[in-house]
Amino acid sequence: MKTDLLKRHAKSFYWASYFLDNKIYTKCCVLYNFCRSLDDIADKKSELEKKRENFKNFKNKFFGKDTNNEIIKDMWALILNEKISLNVVKDLFDGVETDLSERVMFKSQSELITYSYRVAGTVGLMMAKIFKIKSKNALLGAINLGVAMQLTNIARDVVEDEAINRNYINGNFSSIIETLNTADTLYKKSYFSIKEIPIRSRFSIIVARRLYQKIGNYILGKKNKENYIKAGKIYVPLYRKILETLFSLFDFIHILFMSKHKESDQLLTIEKININERI
Numbered sequence: 078m079k080t081d082l083l084k085r086h087a088k089s090f091y092w093a094s095y096f097l098d099n100k101i102y103t104k105c106c107v108l109y110n111f112c113r114s115l116d117d118i119a120d121k122k123s124e125l126e127k128k129r130e131n132f133k134n135f136k137n138k139f140f141g142k143d144t145n146n147e148i149i150k151d152m153w154a155l156i157l158n159e160k161i162s163l164n165v166v167k168d169l170f171d172g173v174e175t176d177l178s179e180r181v182m183f184k185s186q187s188e189l190i191t192y193s194y195r196v197a198g199t200v201g202l203m204m205a206k207i208f209k210i211k212s213k214n215a216l217l218g219a220i221n222l223g224v225a226m227q228l229t230n231i232a233r234d235v236v237e238d239e240a241i242n243r244n245y246i247n248g249n250f251s252s253i254i255e256t257l258n259t260a261d262t263l264y265k266k267s268y269f270s271i272k273e274i275p276i277r278s279r280f281s282i283i284v285a286r287r288l289y290q291k292i293g294n295y296i297l298g299k300k301n302k303e304n305y306i307k308a309g310k311i312y313v314p315l316y317r318k319i320l321e322t323l324f325s326l327f328d329f330i331h332i333l334f335m336s337k338h339k340e341s342d343q344l345l346t347i348e349k350i351n352i353n354e355r356i
């Protein structure tokens with residue numbers, strides 16, 4: 078199994094993965110390899126019809142349980158072992174298929190949140206299953222965190238996405254700010270459910286959450302669209318990753334002694350999706 082894809086393509090997640098034990102890390106790599114394979118189909122520089130054909134072939138192979146494909150074989154083993162709802166995987170396919178359009182343009186926040194759930198909230202939920210999380214509130218928190226991270230990605234990649242006719246949000250800086258504010262709301266909601274994560278995996282999620290939220294902070298620090306464009310793709314530099322990891326120690330201790338959050342960890346509206354069937 079290729080475990081280097083995580084290192085090569087997801088630097089923040091790879092940094093956070095240092096704090097997972099080998100067994101959990103291997104399962105996370107299985108999930109990442111599967112998601113990456115889907116993303117690559119949609120993002121590859123080729124004709125749209127070819128992308129659609131490749132997507133259809135991969136989807137058919139997956140649901141046909143093609144054991145000759147190592148990534149699909151490993152993913153099915155993960156689904157069965159971790160009792161992941163197949164509806165969640167179907168949602169992921171639906172999200173990726175959204176990007177296989179001549180133009181992607183969302184007209185409401187509800188559409189944006191639904192898309193973000195499909196391509197990233199699903200991943201958060203599947204990660205929670207790998208961590209053996211049982212609490213409904215914590216599973217909702219995992220979805221919130223996944224959606225928050227996707228909104229951060231969207232805010233970071235506006236120029237890059239516009240170049241390939243993907244207008245997830247309005248390209249002006251006020252829309253970027255609004256998107257990051259929504260992400261921050263979901264980051265805060267997810268914080269209280271981290272206590273439900275088994276302690277051996279908890280620190281990794283705390284670190285990943287901090288690093289992604291910091292990306293948003295760096296974007297906001299650009300102040301306007303001109304500076305945002307000049308900055309190129311925004312990452313968290315190494316020195317800041319180290320600092321955020323140290324700050325995560327304080328979060329870890331705080332969560333350790335924090336009483337369980339009593340408020341319902343509600344999601345924003347997700348159209349046409351029954352979350353209770355997924356968790």
